[in-house]
Amino acid sequence: xxxxxxxxxxxxAAALICSLAGSAHAAGEAKNVIFFLGDGMxxxxxxxxxxxxxxxxxxxxxxxxxxxERAALVMESLPYAARVKTFSLDGQTTDxxxxxxxxxxxxxxxxxxxxxxxxxxxxxxxxxxxIKGEDxxxxxxxxxxxxxxxxxAKAQGRSVGAVSTTRVGxxxxxxxxxxxxxxxxxxxxxxxxVPGHKNYNAKLLDGVDVLLGGGQxxxxxxxxxxxSKRSDDLNLVEAMKAKGYAYVDTGTKLKNLDPASTTKxxxxxxxxxxxxxxxxxxxxxxxxxxxxxTAKALAVLSKNDKGFFLMVEGGRxxxxxxxxxxxxxxxxxxxxxxxxxxxxDIMNKKDPGLKNTLVVIxxxxxxxxxxxxxxxxxxxxxxxxxxxxxxxPAKAADGLPYTTLVFGNGGRPNATAASQTNPEDGxxxxxxxxxxxxxxxxxxxxxxxxxxxxEVGINLGAPGAETHGGGDVMLFAGGAGAKLFKGTMENIxxxxxxxxxxxx
Amino acid sequence: xxSTKTLLVLATLAASAVCARAAPAADAPDQNLRIRHYAMxxxxxxxxxxxxHTDLMFRRAGMVWVEREIPSALREAHEHDAxxxxxxxxxxxxxxTAAPLWVKRGDAGxxxxxxxxxxxxxxxxxxxxxxxxxxGYGGSWANAYWVVDPARLEQMRAVGAxxxxxxxxxxxxxxxxxxIDWDVxxxxxxxxxxxxxxxxxxxxxxxxxxAAPKTLPWRPLDDYERGDYSDLLD
Numbered sequence: 001x002x003x004x005x006x007x008x009x010x011x012x013a014a015a016l017i018c019s020l021a022g023s024a025h026a027a028g029e030a031k032n033v034i035f036f037l038g039d040g041m042x043x044x045x046x047x048x049x050x051x052x053x054x055x056x057x058x059x060x061x062x063x064x065x066x067x068x069e070r071a072a073l074v075m076e077s078l079p080y081a082a083r084v085k086t087f088s089l090d091g092q093t094t095d096x097x098x099x100x101x102x103x104x105x106x107x108x109x110x111x112x113x114x115x116x117x118x119x120x121x122x123x124x125x126x127x128x129x130x131i132k133g134e135d136x137x138x139x140x141x142x143x144x145x146x147x148x149x150x151x152x153a154k155a156q157g158r159s160v161g162a163v164s165t166t167r168v169g170x171x172x173x174x175x176x177x178x179x180x181x182x183x184x185x186x187x188x189x190x191x192x193x194v195p196g197h198k199n200y201n202a203k204l205l206d207g208v209d210v211l212l213g214g215g216q217x218x219x220x221x222x223x224x225x226x227x228s229k230r231s232d233d234l235n236l237v238e239a240m241k242a243k244g245y246a247y248v249d250t251g252t253k254l255k256n257l258d259p260a261s262t263t264k265x266x267x268x269x270x271x272x273x274x275x276x277x278x279x280x281x282x283x284x285x286x287x288x289x290x291x292x293x294t295a296k297a298l299a300v301l302s303k304n305d306k307g308f309f310l311m312v313e314g315g316r317x318x319x320x321x322x323x324x325x326x327x328x329x330x331x332x333x334x335x336x337x338x339x340x341x342x343x344x345d346i347m348n349k350k351d352p353g354l355k356n357t358l359v360v361i362x363x364x365x366x367x368x369x370x371x372x373x374x375x376x377x378x379x380x381x382x383x384x385x386x387x388x389x390x391x392x393p394a395k396a397a398d399g400l401p402y403t404t405l406v407f408g409n410g411g412r413p414n415a416t417a418a419s420q421t422n423p424e425d426g427x428x429x430x431x432x433x434x435x436x437x438x439x440x441x442x443x444x445x446x447x448x449x450x451x452x453x454x455e456v457g458i459n460l461g462a463p464g465a466e467t468h469g470g471g472d473v474m475l476f477a478g479g480a481g482a483k484l485f486k487g488t489m490e491n492i493x494x495x496x497x498x499x500x501x502x503x504x
Numbered sequence: 505x506x507s508t509k510t511l512l513v514l515a516t517l518a519a520s521a522v523c524a525r526a527a528p529a530a531d532a533p534d535q536n537l538r539i540r541h542y543a544m545x546x547x548x549x550x551x552x553x554x555x556x557h558t559d560l561m562f563r564r565a566g567m568v569w570v571e572r573e574i575p576s577a578l579r580e581a582h583e584h585d586a587x588x589x590x591x592x593x594x595x596x597x598x599x600x601t602a603a604p605l606w607v608k609r610g611d612a613g614x615x616x617x618x619x620x621x622x623x624x625x626x627x628x629x630x631x632x633x634x635x636x637x638x639x640g641y642g643g644s645w646a647n648a649y650w651v652v653d654p655a656r657l658e659q660m661r662a663v664g665a666x667x668x669x670x671x672x673x674x675x676x677x678x679x680x681x682x683x684i685d686w687d688v689x690x691x692x693x694x695x696x697x698x699x700x701x702x703x704x705x706x707x708x709x710x711x712x713x714x715a716a717p718k719t720l721p722w723r724p725l726d727d728y729e730r731g732d733y734s735d736l737l738d
Contacts, residue, residue, distance in 0.1 A: 272734045279633075279634055319737055328634070397549040399547050400547075411601075412640050413637065413639075431637075434555075437553040438543040438545045438553045439545070441705070444678065451636075453638070463600055464635070464638055464737050
């Protein structure tokens with residue numbers, strides 16, 4: 001064969017291979033990506049939330065399920081699933097910074113590092129963090145920024161956004177748009193989102209198009225906000241408004257915002273974290289739900305014909321678990337699931353069959369929550385274990401009952417007195433069985449109360465001390481390019497799959 | 505004590521002579537107390553379990569401060585550790601185990617403010633309602649301020665008359681007996697005991713009055729940084 005023929009044959013062969021590969025892989029189908037992240041939402045939390053949803057369903061529609069275990073979360077409706085290993089560079093058990101950054105950048109980094117290279121250090125040789133107050137003291141020689149999926153999407157002319165129930169500068173959302181050696185530099189992270197600020201992340205081009213969550217205290221100075229954590233007098237909200245951002249700070253204002261006339265949107269609804277869903281509803285707070293924020297974000301971002309990248313985080317599932325308050329964790333998980341429903345409903349209308357939209361749902365890490373005992377089918381998930389054989393309360397070695405959901409570890413409280421409160425001032429009592437060698441008798445306790453704190457195995461003593469877990473987490477995927485997500489993978493591999501599916 | 509408080513105390517004493525009920529005043533007398541907690545249970549496995557710890561409680565008008573009294577053996581161990589690097593709990597950087605709880609309420613019926621004091625970090629953490637349980641505040645101002653809500657005493661049976669300024673109350677529920685020895689003038693319980701009928705379960709609070717500390721622990725806090733509960737989480 002002459003050279004031309006060889007070349008033509010080669011090209012034809014390559015084209016054949018490419019087309020065959022095109023059917024197995026899904027390069028570039030998804031111009032739209034929605035990445036849903038349930039912070040700390042490990043397998044037990046998902047299972048418990050499903051049963052909890054089933055219980056609510058059976059109250060609303062008796063007989064609609066054989067038992068609550070048969071309920072289905074929206075996240076389960078996605079056709080592809082994978083398991084993800086979550087260890088960081090230096091932690092068998094990770095924190096939210098390197099774990100979410102792994103998804104966003106494909107780089108394995110140390111605990112507390114936000115979207116930087118593997119050599120980046122979060123603390124100095126004496127173990128001191130590179131922060132002063134909430135400002136960074138990271139040295140310019142300490143690591144390099146690692147490109148994020150959000151930045152790659154922006155470079156392609158797509159619209160980008162991050163939505164969370166935590167501060168917008170909290171680790172998970174921060175990994176999408178910021179780069180910093182230590183996650184606690186909340187002021188600096190805020191500055192990186194502000195076009196025109198000297199610390200602005202230039203890779204964001206004209207700016208993150210939608211940023212919704214909490215965190216007023218890092219954007220507003222003390223002169224207008226006494227709770228400010230800023231060390232200067234800069235008003236980052238005004239700076240962003242000057243660059244064309246619409247700004248809202250209540251649920252009502254977000255609801256009334258017209259997406260048709262909004263190109264850039266900043267919404268900060270609380271000083272730091274937003275309220276737990278349970279409290280948002282019961283106290284009728286004027287904060288948007290995660291579903292509300294998702295809907296408005298999609299309305300703004302989907303106007304871009306080139307597509308969009310949106311990260312939506314159920315950020316406080318993690319916080320409730322840290323507090324060993326399973327009920328708030330489950331309520332926040334259901335709120336997260338509602339946001340997924342909202343996202344799917346909206347995108348199925350705009351993009352029927354999600355032909356151009358990839359939806360990924362996962363968690364950054366697990367927690368120490370455990371689903372224990374042999375409870376009878378249909379047993380209330382927040383209740384005590386009633387044995388499957390006789391339906392009677394199962395008893396521990398000390399002869400006292402125990403709840404299905406317990407935590408491997410956790411913190412204060414330890415005094416029995418806390419469980420004997422009388423409600424007063426409209427405050428509901430906190431029911432916290434003693435944590436120590438002498439257990440309380442929970443027979444008469446309302447373990448399904450909003451403010452019930454489950455028992456723990458290892459008493460760590462400090463408030464909110466329940467730790468993350470090192471176990472694998474699940475990932476669900478649907479829509480364009482979803483078939484890439486299967487099997488068991490290290491968290492850094494998720495980045496490459498999203499990148500490939502989205503053609504970034 | 506000012507004249508209003510004196511009148512209230514006298515009225516209470518008079519009332520107690522007649523019907524032995526403690527009238528919950530808006531402000532109870534200042535107190536410096538040592539509270540010994542003791543819990544015991546005998547499980548169905550035949551193992552007797554016991555746990556005890558001691559708190560110090562300082563009550564002033566509109567506020568109560570509760571902190572763990574560290575046993576001397578541990579105090580020496582603490583001093584040794586203090587020279588080393590700070591303990592990391594996971595990656596949260598504050599060692600807040602047994603950090604003092606400082607609960608304030610401006611006027612009677614006013615909003616309760618719950619704070620946790622991190623001495624090593626020189627920080628006062630303002631705790632919001634959603635996190636009360638996690639710092640050990642049960643949600644009841646009365647239970648924090650009086651140790652036992654005086655309103656609860658009204659639901660119990662007074663046992664005899666007050667003796668040496670102490671009135672005993674008793675109640676039975678679900679096979680358990682609760683006994684409270686209430687210091688009428690001081691407005692705090694000298695003893696709170698809860699035991700079951702078989703002697704397999706006992707919870708006991710023993711409270712004694714102590715001298716006021718030389719430096720009231722909330723005095724040095726004026727220059728402490730203010731934080732909130734989210735500072736403790738990742």
